[in-house]
Amino acid sequence: MAAPVRMHYLISSGKSFLTRNTFGISSAIYGHQLKAGTATLSAAKEILDSGLDDIKKAGTWKSERVITSKQGSAISVQGQNKTLLNFCANNYLGLSGHPAVIEAAKKALDTHGAGLSSVRFICGTQDIHRELEEKLSKFHGREDTILYASCFDANAGLFEVLLSDQDAVLSDELNHASIIDGVRLCKAKRHRYLHKNLEDLEKQLQETAGLRQRLIATDGVFSMDGNVAPLKEICDLADKYKALVFIDECHATGFFGKTGRGTEEYFGIEGRVDIINSTLGKALGGAAGGYTTGPKSLINMLRQRSRPYLFSNTLPPPVVASASKALDLIMQDDSLTGRVLSNTQRFRAQMVEAGFNMAGDPDHAICPVMLGDARLASEFADRMLSRGIYVIGFSFPVVPKGKARIRVQISGAHTTDEIDRAVIAFKQIGKELNVIE
Template sequence: MANWQSLYDELENLKKEGRYRPMTVWDSGSSTWMTLNGRRVLQMSSNNYLGLTGHPELKESAIAAIREYGVGSGSVRTITGTIRIHDELERELAAFKGTEAALVFQSGFTTNQGVLASILSPDDVVISDELNHASIIDGIRLTKSHRKIYAHKDMDQLEAALKQCSSYKKRIIVTDGVFSMDGDIAPLPAIVKLAETYDALVYVDDAHASGVLGKNGKGTTDHFGLNGRVHIQIGTLSKAVGVVGGYVAGDRVLKDFLIHKARPFLFSTSQTPAVAASCLAAIRVLRRSEERIAQLWANATYFRSGAQALGFDTGASETPIIPIIIGDPAKTMRFSDLLLEEGVFAQGIVYPTVAMDKGRVRFIVAAEHTREDLDIALGAMRRAYQKLSIIG
């Protein structure tokens, strides 16, 4: 029998520090109100920004695809796993993003791993924001390229790094579009300007901007009017789009290269027909979702202002991701537990996901939250804080 004592010891240490968190098993599908152990709970941690997980057009598309194609694709994309619905999805994504081509992966995480590991060589340098997502960090670690990290959104440090990197074959600046822990937006216009000045490529991960920023949710590139000036756009199909998967949008040559080089693409069975069809339906829904997206932003502004009025620290948030900064990991998780006692689910996030003194309960506001829902959450926050004796 294996000796797992070291694993037991580490788990016990997490419990002592208040950072241990078992999986939460829900009794209902993703929505603004969900059922947990037979109890109705207000959901404030879901990435289902636009409520598309339950959209009738997506569900009907999934059912129709199962009837036509079956439940699986049977293989990786480069053998027999590319069926018509996959090709249609990629064509629709490219048209939506305004790029020559798009390539779909099984998740946003594997997209970053596959793209970065494929395009970066020992002759290249990648320059990355210090708060970029773990999938970007892991993707960079898979390469033998040189790397530089600049302080979060610090354009002076970015420029200094670019000046030092003129001898490399390729210089690639990598940034999240919206940073997932703080809810702030990358200074993309400044990044693009520096990239053009120093002959660098720009790589943007729009996981939390897809469906949220830009016209019809096209992302940060469209939000800032930088179409044609961002070389690699990464998106997710599992947050605002409401299904699962990730994609890269860019030039045709990039897609063709990744088909032959990206290991997560080459060695993973393709999306099920139902998933691909649901994603395709979601993109078509997004094209007429301006009102839904406007409601998302109105809700975010209302909730953030309400939290700040109660004395909460919302950090650098400027999107529907609204962290409530607590600091201490144990207190952070206790605050999350107290909120659940009040009937509100908002997940605590602590070290190592964020710095040890930057523990936060991350709220994510959705378009389908009503003002009554948001007021319920704000009231629960006030009462939970009082119990925690952080504010009066």
């Protein structure tokens, strides 16, 4: 093909030139398009700015505090001249900053590099990836496991592969956003049942009886409320109506149940759930990564068809190694999970006695302090910061309107003294803001 010719056209005035570029687009046309694009962008910016102003006026603006230390029960925050006690991290076992976990990541950096620059099936699978998948399978008592960059990706990659337009998914109305988004990607008929409502779930199972497959999808523990799915009864209904059960265990794996095996273990029904998705980014080292564990046939199909797995870079070796070491620590010593439970019960008992409205399961480390008003929750959290306690106010759209709260998260790394200091601060500010008497 001949090279494009650069041409010049004389404007009738004789004073200006239009220059046709090498692709045949005149600068005049390009200038017109640029102006149109600028006008469009300006209009979009006005819409965005208006929306941002509305968020600020509603008191639901979410500021990001900058942490200048490693994650832990005590942290340093930019602009604060003192160490703060951290009560809003998913670091349930305190392993994010554990010396053995950090050392494992450092060693993997030397032996396996910073990253693979590839997806798994091309040249992105190392021995440590398969070792971690095998370890997770053993931990959960399942046939096989597949790793993802996050549990959000695991949820995004599951439903489309497993379900077709001949199937149905029955999802709890308060399931995590990643489950909702994953379900949207599949062609199955979508049904939402009322939160933890077994009667409504059974009705929907009856209504979908003629379909090829039905999958019941639920969080094991619901992250905003800290309440636990009625998993035994859900499995009983699944058996009765020949349905599959899927649970997201992000807020259970590693610390919930006697040995950290999650919601199944908490209810004593190990092995009854068909598919489990969970994360490495909370109790298991706190870095990143997620996974699906279940029947080998399903895992094999996910390796062949799951889009987030096929088209995303594999987990970096230091992340794999740190999660693997965290899992070793949990499997070797279940006293870590015992400390989470005892700390949780200590905090909850004192807060209830003080008069706070506490939501959630009494045995779970998510302890929502219900306040209702978004501005109140934000101000409460700011005042807690001034007393050396790091917590965050949660409001719409993270939680429903009128359900604003401070979601306290207890860690096994907290000492009893730290738990008591947090309660004292809550009492002081609660009285200042007329939340408690």
